[in-house]
Amino acid sequence: MIYTNRFQQILKIALEQDEEYISIDALSKRLKTSRRTIFRELQNANLRPYDLQLVSKQGKGIRLEGEKNNKQRLLAALETESIPYLNKEERRKLLAFELLRFPEVKKLVYYGNMFSVSETTISNDLDALEPWLSSYAICLDRKNKNKIRIFGKEEDRRKAMSEIIHDTIGAKEAAIDYLDPKALQKEIFESSQEGILQLLNQELLGSILDLFTLERKELGLDQYVQSSYIGLIIHLVVAIERIKKGQPIESDPSLYEEMAHTSNMVQAQKIAKRIEQIFDIQMPQAEIVFIAMHLRGAKSINPTEGGEDKKIMEVVYCFIEDFPNAIASCLSTDPQFIEGFVTHLRPTLIRLNRSLPIYNPLLDTIKTQYKELYELTLHAAKHIEKIAKVSISEAEIAFMTMHVGASLERRRSEARQTKLHTGVVCASGIGVSALLSARLQYVFGNRLILETLSLEQYKDRFEQFDLIISTFDMAEKETKIIKVNPLLSQQDIDRIREVIEEIHQSAHFDQEDGAMEKLKRIEKMSESARHIIDDLVFVTVPSQMDLSQLIEEASVLAKGSPSQIVKDLHRREELGSILIPELGFGLLHTKTTGIEKPQVQFLWPDQQYFTQYENIEVVFVLLLPYEANSYDQKLLSLISTHMMEDDRLREAVFAHEERHIQQVLSSIYLQSIHAEMA
Known part of the structure; x- marks a missing residue:
């Protein structure tokens, strides 16, 4: 039985424990890897060939159960060094790498033992690899099965x-x-x-x-x-x-x-x-x-705007546009695909221009199992041939098909994942946490349904969330809580991934009740979105207004109690003003008892900028009722988030285009509601 190296280590540790349990945390520390990785390894445990079983018990961990002689048989197998592989093509790729890495003479049996296969199988693998090695001017010498070696220039082997x-x-x-x-x-x-x-x-x-x-x-x-x-x-x-x-x-x-x-x-x-x-x-x-x-x-992080880079991006987008709309949309919105395909295409174009051959051991498999996608890629690649003036082989088309297929599979995988309702908690609620939410959205995409919360809202509603992410220490409750740096470090990202995996491992969702709750949430969210857009306030004010005067103006424009709104806005501003001159806007926001429904205002100066504040072209005001529900909170939070990261909304606001602002916000809200429906 072939096991991964890490799973072999887990089994060896379990054998050391004999009848004792070992916790997942202890395994994680010994193997210097994450709990998430340990869980992933254990999911595919198959010890039936040894009549053994890995048993897990909550609060204790795992242990290996079975007869002592079977455990000894497993240990003997683990101590026989071999390289795990997935299939014939993968084994051949590893064999080629080993030949190139250490070109000294080896026996056929050496490679057979390395890959746990017969000498005949290795001989067949060498038959398949010989044309590929020849394409790099590398000669395979195998006249004697006890003297297998390759000849060729060092640069060709590299x-x-x-x-x-x-x-x-x-x-x-x-x-x-x-x-x-x-x-x-x-x-x-x-x-x-x-x-x-x-x-x-x-x-x-x-x-x-x-x-x-x-x-x-x-x-x-x-x-x-x-x-x-x-x-x-x-x-x-x-x-x-x-x-x-x-x-x-x-x-x-x-x-x-x-x-x-x-x-x-x-x-x-x-x-x-x-x-x-x-x-x-x-x-x-x-x-x-x-x-x-x-x-x-090597490719630079900050490439120059040279002709070569522009040409590669032109090639990539022409390639994408040739696919049917559904696939093209997936590819064009997948940054991982675009970055990976550009990285792949750069050396590929150099190789094609120099007429260097390439071998793809998966060509026949891809043409057979992914025939339709291969044909679409073949057609799209004609644009590359035309623009770059090269001829692309079937082997290279297969590599391109793999990139496209990986992107489509990522999209399908994301769609299958259960989305976690996640609260993001900062002391100031709506404004500051928008930056953290934007970063979380970028890293985790649709895996998390994010909602920003103030500390008061968290205390009232924590049980409604699958996960809470906070920038400060909080009292432990039943809901999972993760404290993170506001800038979201790599360590934070790793921890969040582990917790997501743990939640998916242990959660059992009542889907029927969940569907009813989802319908209610969508209905209320749609109603709140319509009210917010219908009640938007747009006004031009004197450019010399300072913060206090802007607060007074906002209180007068609001539907509610001006005095209470002024009081609550000043209280919020004592925590720190939110002025972002790099993006050209300022934000006033608070939760207040002075209104009954959420309200949004856009205050523009009668000159280009507010004179009291550097480079501020607009101040927008977000007012949230003190007893607001989660839907109102999320909808207002979307405005601050998109003002920070969405060029469409900022451009409409800076251009004073009221109708366009309503259209963009409607689109943002509709997208959010669709996400709730997913």
């Missing part, structure tokens, strides 16, 4: 390895701080089911991650995108391991001449010097040249 690495990590772009070594190791290297990443020497990997993190600015590494950064790490881990084993690294002298006086070579020499000091090795000149070449081909 190109082939780069292709495998790119295919492995290209779809692993994640919303993480990849310059944080713990986040990178957890989200990319440790969480990967790809054997290639598990093949890496973990001790060397940890040392490289530490070096790149501590000295990333000095080494100039903070300028590269995630895929280029990770690719460099993988190349260096492999190279250092080869150098430590005394294996030669050679390159064409013309490559050195080409790179000698470039800024990439200067940067590569600086990186090589630090590696020599840390690992006590001598970096060959050939290896430094390869580092420089990698840096030259």
Whole structure:
């Protein structure tokens, strides 16, 4: 039975415990990974071949149950070192990587033991790999089954390895701080089911991650995108391991001449010097040249607005537009697809322009199992051929189909996920928490239905929420509570992901009651939205008005008790004014007993700016009844959130286009109501 490396570790720990339980927290600490990852590994536990069972008990953890001889049989199997794989294509990719990584002579049986298959299977794999290796001018010598090796230039082997690495990590772009070594190791290297990443020497990997993190600015590494950064790490881990084993690294002298006086070579020499000091090795000149070449081909976080970048984006959008509307809409609104496809397309265009062949072991599978999507991609790729003036092979079309299919699957996966009703709590409620809500929305998308709350509202309504996210310590209640930094650090994101997974693991929703509650919520929300838009107030005021005068003006324009509104607005302002000159607006807001329904006002100065405040073109006022329900709270919060992140609403407000403001807000509210219906 093939198990992932991490699941093998879990089983070994469970065997050590014998009859004792071990908690999920203890496993998480020992394996230096998240509770979420442990739960994911346990979901697919299959120990039937050993007549054993992993039993879990609430409050205690897990333990392994079964006969002692069966446990010994499992332990013996775990101690037989092998590499996990998913299928034939994956095994062949790993075999190719191993051949390229260490080209010295090996026996056929060596690779058979490595992948837990027969020598005949490895021989068939080598048959399939030989044409692909030849496309990189690499010769496979296998006349004798006890002398398997490859021949070829170092630079050609590097190109082939780069292709495998790119295919492995290209779809692993994640919303993480990849310059944080713990986040990178957890989200990319440790969480990967790809054997290639598990093949890496973990001790060397940890040392490289530490070096790149501590000295990333000095080494100039903070300028590269995630895929280029990770690719460099993988190349260096492999190279250092080869150098430590005394294996030669050679390159064409013309490559050195080409790179000698470039800024990439200067940067590569600086990186090589630090590696020599840390690992006590001598970096060959050939290896430094390869580092420089990698840096030259790396994609920058802040690319120049050159013709090449514009051309690639033009190609991508023409490619997207050729798909049917439903697919095109999914692709164009998926930043992960666009970033990943651009990253993939950049080296692809270089390879196609140089007529370098490519091998895709999944071509036949994709053409058969995803025939319709392959045909659509084939048709869309004609735009790439026309604009870039290249010819695209079936193998490359299959890679593009994989990118498109991954985006569609992400969308389907998001639609299947249960959405958690999440309260975001800050001391000031509506205004300040909008920034945190915007960040949460960006990271977690539709997985969370967000609602901003004041502390008073939280106390009254905490039981209505699946999850509470707060910027300060709060008394523990039955609802899950997570304290976060207002800027939402990577550690915060990891913790939220773990809690979401835990909630999904344990929650049992009553769907019939949930449907009734959802209908009621949608009905009330729709009614509140209509009242807010119908009662919008637009007014031009003297530009010299100060804050107190603006509060007086707002109280007069409101439907309710002016004196109470003035009192409550001043009380709120004592906590701190919300003026955002970078975005050109200010916000007055409060919860007040002076009104019965939520009200929104837009106050424009009679000149371009309010003279008392730098670069403020509008002040908008959000008034919420003291006993307001959650629907009113959410609808007002959407206005502040979209004023911060939605160009459409800001542009309409700055242009004083009252009708357009109503239309944009109607669209925002309709979108929110649709989300409630999902």
